[in-house]
């Protein structure tokens with residue numbers, strides 16, 4: 194990216210940022226906005242399909258819709274007659290969907306005897322202004338470029354306001370533990386909280402600029418947003434590095450805040466919240482009644498138990514960087530990770546698919562964003578998540594607004610989620626099949642990486658090495674794994690930094706599990 198191009202984007206960002214930060218939204222406005230979007234749901238969907246697909250010659254969906262013999266008028270009459278979801282199901286049956294592998298450009302799309310290959314960028318919304326390209330947070334994604342768009346930030350800020358209101362967390366002092374750029378999660382959360390008039394008190398980053406080898410552009414962008422905003426009297430929290438091994442320091446801040454103000458709220462990745470709570474218990478710190486808002490990876494029963502063991506409450510958020518905000522939990526949630534689907538901005542259906550190379554079938558989610566500010570225009574696009582979808586009334590704020598589709602037991606079938614950082618398996622396969630056998634001997638099949646969770650809710654990555662390989666220095670094997678990981682394009686360095694800090698890699702000497710892929714997660718075995 195040239196300096197000139199950077200400057201143009203920065204000045205555009207500055208113009209937008211001032212207005213964005215000045216006009217904070219109120220709870221009443223948020224409720225009203227969401228009610229409007231629910232009312233206009235079908236209209237918004239049809240307009241997006243017409244403008245973003247049928248009038249966008251670059252849209253990959255033109256090919257799929259063409260093969261299905263589907264004109265805009267067919268979709269329009271389908272929606273008017275049967276609604277959005279029924280129409281999406283019909284389109285799915287006609288081959289109008291994109292699997293996760295096809296979306297990522299890893300697999301050819303074969304429909305009706307025709308073959309195509311798409312890349313993720315083909316799906317970009319052509320109508321969005323480009324302020325600043327940030328790399329997605331890695332929490333649920335792997336180095337996807339997402340457009341840092343302030344209109345989008347405004348559109349989604351309403352959900353956070355409702356989530357805080359539903360949990361009686363408005364006006365509560367809040368801390369944040371999320372990474373700095375190139376991960377977008379930290380800075381966008383800081384902006385998002387400001388937008389709803391609930392600025393975060395402190396922003397802790399689990400990585401520093403050196404560890405993630407942040408580029409000059411990213412270093413400047415962070416300072417530009419934080420210090421530039423002060424010119425307009427906006428005091429955003431600046432990032433303070435506190436590594437994962439220092440969770441007790443963050444826990445102490447939560448305990449101190451609680452002591453001083455009576456309560457505290459906290460926003461972070463699931464496993465960071467788990468670490469914080471563990472540190473609080475180990476150090477005898479009182480963080481009871483702290484309200485945690487967590488995302489980035491599945492909130493499993495063990496992880497929820499660990500957070501609740503510290504006397505805290507936890508609300509899951511479900512977000513996929515490539516697709517958007519999907520939903521969040523509420524104060525009445527029944528299941529561990531139950532979320533209300535944000536039905537005003539997202540439609541979801543499911544289909545059964547095989548997870549290669551295992552013989553396991555899962556009910557994968559297919560998502561269709563509905564708002565014009567969506568970063569990507571998608572029609573029935575798979576995330577790599579599967580789970581349970583059901584319709585249920587709930588008397589929380591989201592339920593009152595009409596969000597009655599729930600998702601739960603949400604798990605990824607394609608990637609590892611260790612410590613809030615994901616990495617697509619294919620990058621790891623090369624390390625497991627080539628780098629490790631080259632160094633320690635044995636065959637490509639002698640190595641496997643398995644995501645597991647211990648009884649404390651901590652996620653571990655077991656590097657499984659077959660006993661047939663012979664003697665291996667376990668620390669050396671972990672060091673090799675991390676070194677190789679750093680050579681992988683973004684988020685290789687970021688992921689290696691976090692994995693090393695969290696010490697989540699461990700070696701297990703056993704036969705690789707043959708029914709599983711090279712890189713897999715134990716929950717898939719339970720999915721059958």
Ligand SMILES: [Zn+2]
Pocket residue numbers: 522523524525526533587588589590591592
């Ligand atoms: Zn609810």
